Amino acid sequence: MLLTPGPTAMPPSVREAMSEELINPDVDPRFADRYDAVLDKLGTVFGTDDEVVVMGGEGILGLEAAVASTVAPGDRVLCLSNGPYGDGFTDFVESYGGESTLVDADYDDSLPLADLERTLAGGEYDVATMVHCETPTGTLNELSPALDLFDEHDVLTVVDAVSSLGGTPVPTDRIDICLGASQKCFSAPPGLAIASVSAAAWERIEDRDPASLYTNLLPWHGAEQPYPYTHLTTLVVALDEALDLLLGEGLDAVYDRHQEVAAHCRARGRDLGLEPYPGPERSSPTVTAFSVPGRATELQDRLREDHDVTLSTGFGDLAADVLRVGHMGYNADLDRVERAMDALAAER
The missing domain is CATH 3.40.640.10 (Type I PLP-dependent aspartate aminotransferase-like (Major domain))
Structure with missing residues (x-):
């Protein structure tokens, strides 16, 4: 996924x-x-x-x-x-x-x-x-x-x-x-x-x-x-x-869906002890970057290999410290995000 x-x-x-x-x-x-x-x-x-x-x-x-x-x-x-x-x-x-x-x-x-x-x-x-x-x-x-x-x-x-x-x-x-x-x-x-x-x-x-x-x-x-x-x-x-x-869905409904899925993703993250980077007040409804100091590449590999879930790491200086969940467009879906967070929970 x-x-x-x-x-x-x-x-x-x-x-x-x-x-x-x-x-x-x-x-x-x-x-x-x-x-x-x-x-x-x-x-x-x-x-x-x-x-x-x-x-x-x-x-x-x-x-x-x-x-x-x-x-x-x-x-x-x-x-x-x-x-x-x-x-x-x-x-x-x-x-x-x-x-x-x-x-x-x-x-x-x-x-x-x-x-x-x-x-x-x-x-x-x-x-x-x-x-x-x-x-x-x-x-x-x-x-x-x-x-x-x-x-x-x-x-x-x-x-x-x-x-x-x-x-x-x-x-x-x-x-x-x-x-x-x-x-x-x-x-x-x-x-x-x-x-x-x-x-x-x-x-x-x-x-x-x-x-x-x-x-x-x-x-x-x-x-x-x-x-x-x-x-x-x-x-x-x-x-x-x-x-x-x-x-066809309607722009307002689309925006609401992104907000709902983003909030759910971050709530699941908090349950796992993960905080969004840079912080929830400035986080986008289209992507959540979780702070995972030193573990981003390891978690990305394990999620892909063991759970068939592909997430992204950060860029540059943040490459090893940030794991990103893209809940935008078709991926702004509660079931898809729930599966990804379940996989992340299994690897914490």
């Missing part, structure tokens, strides 16, 4: 959709119609009227494309971070010639708003990046206070919502480029990067001289055909089915 925080397990109907007859996306109007329908459904999930694009590539493509499309050499970019993915935005910025300023906090702390306010008061910035759900630490960040500050200083915002979109509300209407991916809360196969792009972001993108062609959002904007390259038809069909399941 796969219970990782992406890629997630897929519902049977999504797997079945992948066996549909392949259609040529470049010449068959049936695919164009389906792609348009997918964009409409994604707009509902994002909660926005902004233009949505679906690119062929894993979610990281979206993060890089957002930076490649909005950052020119010499542009000043503020990267707000309390986790590995927030830190990683600086690498994208610098690879495209931007000047990054990292305003960061420890991974078990909340976003450093006081430091952010001081930094914004001390200089002008073109673009800001941050992460909604830091999957490696199981942290869900409250974005509104930071978005308020960026609005005051007229800074374009890029938000990684890859591990939250479709599992918990995202304030997309306040974000210029909001990024998602197919393999997280949608429980579709990995391979599609998704972005909603505001009018202000498109204006900035149109003014750039892009250093990249493929990692560039501009070819997807205002084109006669809505996808500039041969699209990944099977993955789009699978995402379409996954969106039908999500919207």
Whole structure:
């Protein structure tokens, strides 16, 4: 049983959709119609009227494309971070010639708003990046206070919502480029990067001289055909089915289900003497990172080999100390989480 925080397990109907007859996306109007329908459904999930694009590539493509499309050499970019993915935005910025300023906090702390306010008061910035759900630490960040500050200083915002979109509300209407991916809360196969792009972001993108062609959002904007390259038809069909399941359940019901399953997972953890990292008040409804100092890899191996349950460890410095349960999308299910926690209880 796969219970990782992406890629997630897929519902049977999504797997079945992948066996549909392949259609040529470049010449068959049936695919164009389906792609348009997918964009409409994604707009509902994002909660926005902004233009949505679906690119062929894993979610990281979206993060890089957002930076490649909005950052020119010499542009000043503020990267707000309390986790590995927030830190990683600086690498994208610098690879495209931007000047990054990292305003960061420890991974078990909340976003450093006081430091952010001081930094914004001390200089002008073109673009800001941050992460909604830091999957490696199981942290869900409250974005509104930071978005308020960026609005005051007229800074374009890029938000990684890859591990939250479709599992918990995202304030997309306040974000210029909001990024998602197919393999997280949608429980579709990995391979599609998704972005909603505001009018202000498109204006900035149109003014750039892009250093990249493929990692560039501009070819997807205002084109006669809505996808500039041969699209990944099977993955789009699978995402379409996954969106039908999500919207058929209803977004509010989906969010409630994630909250209920997350609370149950953490209650079972407390019964085992396990505490979430960084703490329950900042834990995401889509993933729980349990603190297991020095035991993460050992427990992961034993759960997989003895119980057929696959969980994830942490990243980097947390690799040996954090064990993560991905209760997002199809995996936000009480029975599946109960089985995983029963297995963990047997190995404690």
